[in-house]
Amino acid sequence: MVKEVHKVVKESGGYRIIIANSATSIDDNNKKDVVVDGSHFGLNVGQYALQAKIRGMIGNDAGIGLEEAGIAGLKLLGQHGVPGAAVSCMSAKIGNGTATYEEGVISVANETAKILGITKGMSAKEAADKMFEAALKQK
Amino acid sequence: MQHGQQKVVKTSGKSRIIIVETSSDVNESNSNDIIVTGSHQGSGSYLAGCKVKGAIGNDAGKGKQDAGIAGLKLLDEQGIPAAAVGNMTAKIGNGDSTYEQGNISAVNEAARKLGISEGMSAKEAADKMLQALAR
Numbered sequence: 001m002v003k004e005v006h007k008v009v010k011e012s013g014g015y016r017i018i019i020a021n022s023a024t025s026i027d028d029n030n031k032k033d034v035v036v037d038g039s040h041f042g043l044n045v046g047q048y049a050l051q052a053k054i055r056g057m058i059g060n061d062a063g064i065g066l067e068e069a070g071i072a073g074l075k076l077l078g079q080h081g082v083p084g085a086a087v088s089c090m091s092a093k094i095g096n097g098t099a100t101y102e103e104g105v106i107s108v109a110n111e112t113a114k115i116l117g118i119t120k121g122m123s124a125k126e127a128a129d130k131m132f133e134a135a136l137k138q139k
Numbered sequence: 140m141q142h143g144q145q146k147v148v149k150t151s152g153k154s155r156i157i158i159v160e161t162s163s164d165v166n167e168s169n170s171n172d173i174i175v176t177g178s179h180q181g182s183g184s185y186l187a188g189c190k191v192k193g194a195i196g197n198d199a200g201k202g203k204q205d206a207g208i209a210g211l212k213l214l215d216e217q218g219i220p221a222a223a224v225g226n227m228t229a230k231i232g233n234g235d236s237t238y239e240q241g242n243i244s245a246v247n248e249a250a251r252k253l254g255i256s257e258g259m260s261a262k263e264a265a266d267k268m269l270q271a272l273a274r
Contacts, residue, residue, distance in 0.1 A: 021182075024142070024163040040179055040199055042232020044142060044160050062179060062207070062231045063200015066240075069230030070199070089202030095181030096206070103203075 009036075009101065010128075015055070015135050017128050019097040023059060026052045034058075034131040036124060038097040041086045046073025050080055055138075056131030058124050060094040061086035061107045071108050078110030083131050085109040087124050100124055140235055145169075148238065149265075154192060154272045156265045158234040162196065165189050173268045175261060177234040180223040180245075183210025187217045193268035195261050197231040198223035198244045211247040220250035220268050224261050237261055 004025035010017040015032045023039035031053045039045050040062035049057050057077065062070030070086070077084035087104030104124035116134050118127045140146060140160050149156040154171045162178040162185055170190040179199035186194050194214060199207030207223070214221040224241025241261035253271045255264045 022161075022163060024161050038181070040197075040231045042177065042230070044177065044232040048142065060199070060202075062197070063202060063226045065197075065200060065226030066228060066230050066236075069232060069236075070226065072230075072232070089200045089207065091203065093181070093203050093206035093209075094179050094199045095209070099203075099206075 007098070010132055012136060015132065017132050019101050021095060021097045023048055023057075026054060028052060030054050032135070034128055034135060036097055036101045036128050038093070038095045038100055040094065041071045041073045041084065042069050043072040043076060046076035046084070049073065049077055049082065049084070054082070055135035056083040056113070056128070058085050058087065058100060058104070058128055060092060060100060060104070061089055062094060063089045074108060074110045078112050081112055083110065083113035083116055083118065083134065085113045085118050085127050092124070101128065140233070146234070149269060151269050151273050154269060156269055158238050160232065160234050162186055165191060171272075173265050175234055175238045175265055177230070177232045177237055179231065180208045180210040180221065181206050183213035183221070186210070187214055187219060191219065192272055193219060193250075193265070194221045195237060195241070195265055196223055197229060197237060197241070198226055199231060200226045201245070208245045211245060215247035215249050218249055220247065220253055220255065220271070222246040222250050222255055222261075222264050229261070238265065
C-alpha cells in the first residue's frame with residue numbers, strides 16, 4: 001500500500017494537527033500529533049491510535065451503529081487518557097479527512113475530551129484546536 | 140482478527156473469500172479474492188486498485204451524500220460486484236462481524252446481476268460472488 005501523505009494544518013514546537021483520510025496511515029511518526037481523519041472510530045481505530053501514541057483524535061461516528069461500534073475506539077482512548085471525539089456521519093463524508101476537519105460537527109466526545117471543553121455540537125476544527133492546545137501545555 | 144491479517148473462510152479454485160479488519164489490509168495478492176471487510180464502503184479506489192473480484196463492507200450509516208457507500212459505484216464502474224451491510228447489523232471495524240452478522244443494505248449493479256439484494260446475509264452474498272467466479 002502506498003503510504004498516505006498527511007496534510008499538516010497547524011504546527012507549533014513540534015506539535016501538529018494533521019489530516020489523514022485513513023486512520024490506518026498513522027504510526028510512530030505521529031507521536032506529537034492531533035489526528036483528524038476520515039475513518040470511523042471503531043475499536044480497531046482506537047487500537048491504532050494507542051499504538052501510535054498520538055495526542056488526540058477526531059474521526060467519523062459512522063452512524064454509531066450496532067453496539068456503538070462506530071465510536072468504540074473513542075471510549076478506548078478515553079480509558080487511556082487520550083482525548084477523542086467523533087463527528088456526525090451526516091455532517092462530514094466518511095473516508096475524507098478534510099471533510100471531517102472542515103465540515104464535521106462533533107456528535108460524541110470521550111471523557112478526556114470533555115475535560116478540555118470539547119462538547120457535542122462543536123466544530124471539529126475548534127475541537128482539534130482544543131486538543132492541540134492541551135498537547136502544547138503537556139509537553 | 141488483527142490489523143495486517145487475512146482470514147481465508149472459503150476457497151474455490153484459485154479464488155477465496157477473505158476477511159480483513161480494514162480494507163487497508165488488502166493488497167495486490169488479493170486479485171482473485173472476494174473481500175469481506177470491517178471498513179466502510181466509502182472509497183472503493185483502494186480495493187479497485189488491488190483488482191479484487193468482489194467486496195462487502197459496512198455502510199457506516201450511509202451518511203452525508205451517501206459517502207459510506209460511495210465506493211460501491213466506483214467498484215461497479217470496474218465491473219466489480221460490491222455490497223454493504225447495515226451499520227445496525229454488524230460492528231464497523233470488525234470484518235468477522237460483517238461476515239457473520241451483516242445484512243446487506245446496499246448493492247451495486249454488478250452485484251445485483253449475481254442475485255445479491257438488500258436483506259440478504261453477507262455470507263450468502265459473499266458466496267454468490269465466489270460462485271460467479273467459478274462459472
